[in-house]
Amino acid sequence: MLDETAKGVFTIACTPFLPDGALDLPSVDRMVDFYLSKGCSGLTVLGVMGEAGKLSAEESLTFVKRVLARADVPVVVGVSAPGFAAMQSLAAAVMDAGAAGVMVAPPSHLRSDAQILNYFHNTAEILGDTPFVLQDFPLVTQVHIPTSAIIQIIDDCPTCVMLKHEDWPGLAKITTLRAASTAGGRRISILCGNGGQFLPEEMMRGADGAMTGFAYPEMMADVIKAHDAGDHAYAKDIFDCYLPLIRFETQPGLGLSVRKHILAKRGAIAHETLRKPGGAIDPATAGEIATLITRQETKLAALI
Amino acid sequence: MLDETAKGVFTIACTPFLPDGALDLPSVDRMVDFYLSKGCSGLTVLGVMGEAGKLSAEESLTFVKRVLARADVPVVVGVSAPGFAAMQSLAAAVMDAGAAGVMVAPPSHLRSDAQILNYFHNTAEILGDTPFVLQDFPLVTQVHIPTSAIIQIIDDCPTCVMLKHEDWPGLAKITTLRAASTAGGRRISILCGNGGQFLPEEMMRGADGAMTGFAYPEMMADVIKAHDAGDHAYAKDIFDCYLPLIRFETQPGLGLSVRKHILAKRGAIAHETLRKPGGAIDPATAGEIATLITRQETKLAALI
């Protein structure tokens, strides 16, 4: 079961499809093996980047079970839904199947602090014993969760064990949250998203790792390892080699296409297909990606 | 099967719950009987007011089947979903079970005309032969569909047979759409929502009826009957008797609680319960509703 001590790299996994849009289950195994070989300590599935909203309820469960059957690391499953009944039914099913916990992002209509608190109180009640990750991603959800509200949720809901941190800018949020736990509050795990764009600074501020889907998970693993070893300059040297590509992958909307294109190039999945509505990479973009990868490899080679 | 000739009152049905939040299936029968006895020519279920988002996929289907088993009028089922797989799977299931058609509202992230067109092209393709209602409800969806885009969708998608019209203001939209069909375009059915607030004017502009959930469906039936008989002044007289309550019911968020409170008062459902998150009517509001109903009855008595 997921708990507050989780750390390292929880890669946000994509959902592989065949060229006709059907689930590509053999690629699921290959993808899991790929992620684990690159240093992931956990996996997160059915997030925004997992095209969760494009799957039927049955497909979601089929996919999750395939991941769980292959992975020997904790697996977190995104269960955000328009209503609590769908959330509860998916959460129950995946926990039965062996997931380590679930992840919940707030629905986009929440506005005041009280509405946000009320939503997560209801979430915690409905999930029962299931540990959950609070996803704080205002760029996509349109919900701005003040740090004070996160602290309140941590106080009120013992099953909230992790923050998927992707407010932007969000470095000060990490510092404030860590100060709150130093002052006696419960310390939960903070894994950072946003494509890894701020990973070195986030680690310095007190994060425990990364939860994001950058197509080179070894970047996150290596940066965190260097950071944990106290070699902050080296952590940044590694990071800087990948940054041009990280930047390219974080283009909203386009990012997932880029990511699947690279994962297919790397052999992690068989096809770069996105389900409709979702675009393909055009030749100009493919050329830009190829150039970025070549330059990245050259710099990494020079670094080592 | 639903087609372009549909008219009259398609009441947006609520979803009845027991006080503990479980589906109240016996109330479904009672509610269907109630709606039909008040002059409805069709029903629409799993719309925004049907708390569709709060049901699990299984519950949705259970509820729809119960309605279909009881109703001898066409039933339209809301199938709006975050993605096409869920939409397709629900649509297939309800059409198999005997629904007359489905209703689709655009997801809130659509912006440009091209994105909107593309979305409904995909919708029509995925739904195959199933006739669908295009729901145009910017206050809730945040998507503003220009009239030219609706005309294009009608041209491109023969299975789009009805517009649920609830742009606000939207009277000019009806006029423009009717001019387009007079000029040779396909004429689809236009049923109006927005709680019935503009029904007399909408009928004058060329609408075919109402698709909304006002708790007195006989208002819509009587207004439309008077309109169709050419007695426009009487249509307005009836309407004006109900308007103070119509106005009260259209308060966003609160409206559904008011509606279920009245339906329970009228014996159409056993309990006024909303699923979480969804508020109850407090005593002050209940008092306001009671006063509005008393005044409404007095005026109606004086009218006849």
Added chain:
Amino acid sequence: MLDETAKGVFTIACTPFLPDGALDLPSVDRMVDFYLSKGCSGLTVLGVMGEAGKLSAEESLTFVKRVLARADVPVVVGVSAPGFAAMQSLAAAVMDAGAAGVMVAPPSHLRSDAQILNYFHNTAEILGDTPFVLQDFPLVTQVHIPTSAIIQIIDDCPTCVMLKHEDWPGLAKITTLRAASTAGGRRISILCGNGGQFLPEEMMRGADGAMTGFAYPEMMADVIKAHDAGDHAYAKDIFDCYLPLIRFETQPGLGLSVRKHILAKRGAIAHETLRKPGGAIDPATAGEIATLITRQETKLAALI
């Protein structure tokens, strides 16, 4: 100077233009006389309905001075602005010229309770001794101010003397605010907007009057008078006569055109012109308005 005891009808005044879009200053005098003859106890200028955003800084001041020179009632001036410097400079100029107070709506990017509080703390500081009206209008501003935040602003900012209440639904907000002042908090004036749609209920909940621009200010004056005399049923009878037109005027975007059309019909202003971008009333709409007015007059005649 405006203070917490303000009550009655503060009509939101329009800004009259000549057919070519220039300020129509002679109409300003006529309009002020019209409003006062219909029972207004105050005026509010440069609000949303005053096309404030379409005036240059110079024009705003010219217009306000003309109103102030003519009106012998308190005049509130909308000073909402993208930044504090423009707000401060307009507020200083209009207070110098004799305004009774200013009105401030929050900018649309505010989200958390803390951001809202901070904004009004800054507002109060920048306005110094000038009394201000807090405009709570989420449908337009997109900012949802929780009741607890309003209470906090009242506590923190002694120069906040009035709430322009137009949350929707908002009746419970009035009740909670009045309970807070009964419990010892400062009692400020609450004048209600939203086109007057809920005026009878708002008065029963504890409002002090109306601040809205419905083109028949005598409706508000008469409803409030009947309410204050304890004749709540008669207040509602009056209100119900006007409600079909109130409803028609509250159509977002279109409402101002309707309002100016009627004000021109009634002789309050010379031209119904809106500045660009702002539409004119088409013949179909003009016909609907004419019918509504005729029916309204008939009902009022029957009432008296």
Added chain:
Amino acid sequence: MLDETAKGVFTIACTPFLPDGALDLPSVDRMVDFYLSKGCSGLTVLGVMGEAGKLSAEESLTFVKRVLARADVPVVVGVSAPGFAAMQSLAAAVMDAGAAGVMVAPPSHLRSDAQILNYFHNTAEILGDTPFVLQDFPLVTQVHIPTSAIIQIIDDCPTCVMLKHEDWPGLAKITTLRAASTAGGRRISILCGNGGQFLPEEMMRGADGAMTGFAYPEMMADVIKAHDAGDHAYAKDIFDCYLPLIRFETQPGLGLSVRKHILAKRGAIAHETLRKPGGAIDPATAGEIATLITRQETKLAALI
């Protein structure tokens, strides 16, 4: 006068303030000199990053005149305003004072293609002969302008001479726009914003330069120079040295504080003060910036 041939670096200038929030006019001279010494071919003032919304109308003009008095390059002035009267009055004043052109971003309430076109038609009409820059910045404006609408505006409005391109992702937009001019459409200047994050790719796609406020304008100048010389790899090498800081500066909200902090460090302005509401850099952030600058200098030294 600005025209379609504009190219190179148009730095978005900040507006310098004294610690008490008053305009710091001596710093304006210093800042202009700094920008010009770093290779700028033009300046853009009163943009989002220029805190335009926080200035009064008088202050805006004072500031612009000071810039114009000092700069011997074309100066573009942001004139976006809630209404056309304010836009027209500021545009007339700055053009009289010697500005080369103005820049206009669409107001956030525009939705359909027709609304966007209509807005820019009105803009062009109101601006008369004044050349204008169309600012396409959806992350801030919330308005998504399809490429087809930009092409239409270029066709319809001969005074639209430049696109400030900061859609994100936006590389395909540049390609499509350049294909349209190759196919016979008017070719306007495209300068790119977004903090310079995609400058090398944007130049390859056909952009003419940068219009952004990154605190090291020499980065843009040097990248463009290398690109124009055909040395694309070297352009990327330079870019990559600066990218960690570019990324840090593009944090929404925080970015301007970072930028002014660095400009003050570099001696370009006397104080890093932002006007309220606008935060200061805390020590943790200042430390991160210092580290980034040190690493940047080391890498640049190694490059040359």
